[in-house]
Amino acid sequence: MDVVNIVQKFSLFQEYWSPRIVGELNDSQVKLAKLKGEFVWHFHENEDEMFLVIRGKLCIKLRDRDLWINEGEFAVIPKKVEHCPVSDEEVWVMLIEPKSTLNTGEERNERTFEAQWI
Amino acid sequence: MDVVNIVQKFSLFQEYWSPRIVGELNDSQVKLAKLKGEFVWHFHENEDEMFLVIRGKLCIKLRDRDLWINEGEFAVIPKKVEHCPVSDEEVWVMLIEPKSTLNTGEERNERTFEAQWI
Numbered sequence: 001m002d003v004v005n006i007v008q009k010f011s012l013f014q015e016y017w018s019p020r021i022v023g024e025l026n027d028s029q030v031k032l033a034k035l036k037g038e039f040v041w042h043f044h045e046n047e048d049e050m051f052l053v054i055r056g057k058l059c060i061k062l063r064d065r066d067l068w069i070n071e072g073e074f075a076v077i078p079k080k081v082e083h084c085p086v087s088d089e090e091v092w093v094m095l096i097e098p099k100s101t102l103n104t105g106e107e108r109n110e111r112t113f114e115a116q117w118i
Numbered sequence: 119m120d121v122v123n124i125v126q127k128f129s130l131f132q133e134y135w136s137p138r139i140v141g142e143l144n145d146s147q148v149k150l151a152k153l154k155g156e157f158v159w160h161f162h163e164n165e166d167e168m169f170l171v172i173r174g175k176l177c178i179k180l181r182d183r184d185l186w187i188n189e190g191e192f193a194v195i196p197k198k199v200e201h202c203p204v205s206d207e208e209v210w211v212m213l214i215e216p217k218s219t220l221n222t223g224e225e226r227n228e229r230t231f232e233a234q235w236i
Contacts, residue, residue: 003185003193025166025194026216028146048143067121075121076143096214098144 006032006054010092012118019095019103019115031095031115033103041084042105049077049097056091060084124150124172128210130236137213137221137233149213149233151221159202160223167195167215174209178202 009022009032016036023030035058051058052074060067060077061084069075077083085093104112127140127150134154141148153176169176170192178185178195179202187193195201203211222230 001180001185001193001196001199003187003191005188005191007190023168023192023194025168025214026146028144028214030168030192050141050143050148062119067119069121070123072125073121073123074141074148075119076141078119081119096143096146 004030006094009118010034010054016090017103017111018113020118021115022118024099027098028096029099029101029115031097032118033093033095034090035085035087035093036090038086039084040104040109040111041082042107043082044077044079044097044101044105046079047098047101048079049095049101051075051077051085052094052096054092054094056087056089058091058093059086061086122148124212127236128152128172134208135221135229136231138236139233140236142217145216146214147217147219147233149215150236151211151213152208153203153205153211154208156204157202158222158227158229159200160225161200162195162197162215162219162223164197165216165219166197167213167219169193169195169203170212170214172210172212174205174207176209176211177204179204 019031019033053069058069137149137151171187176187
């Protein structure tokens with residue numbers, strides 16, 4: 001039962017779009033990710049996904065609008081909803097989602113990254 | 119699918135030990151609570167509980183030690199582990215836990231508060 005310092009954990013990696021696992025509760029995991037540039041459109045068949053912005057500002061493109069999440073804000077993307085995270089500047093995000101969640105959703109491609117514990 | 123500003127939500131209530139629900143994902147809820155003073159010893163039979171400190175510093179007493187969680191840090195209290203949150207100063211906490219979680223754990227008493235959406 002450790003206390004996790006979020007900023008300290010972010011100092012341990014730099015790769016973008018490569019979620020690191022920093023906690024686990026019930027069927028969910030807490031992950032940290034640094035994002036910059038544009039990801040790929042994807043959805044999660046069975047998993048709602050929470051994005052909490054720790055630093056910077058994130059845009060999550062939806063099919064019908066853009067969702068802007070500022071530092072200190074969060075949003076939950078419901079299962080089955082297509083989305084594409086985008087950020088011109090580096091943004092630090094905490095994700096909370098089921099353990100089964102793959103970063104690229106239902107499709108494995110060159111952006112797929114198996115989240116690792118740090 | 120709303121964007122939730124955490125500090126803005128905290129401005130909507132002042133009562134201590136009275137969690138407010140601000141989000142939902144999968145079987146979990148995101149709750150905000152202001153804590154000050156000492157709570158009651160309790161445990162959750164089936165639910166792990168995540169405490170993320172947004173403002174201030176929280177002490178969670180365990181039977182064998184004290185767990186100190188500073189601003190920007192989190193800890194997960196596993197199911198079945200007895201704990202008692204304490205804070206001399208006001209502390210703001212984000213909780214992530216299953217919808218079924220009651221603030222006083224397995225026991226209903228005068229500190230029980232049914233979390234409300236804000």
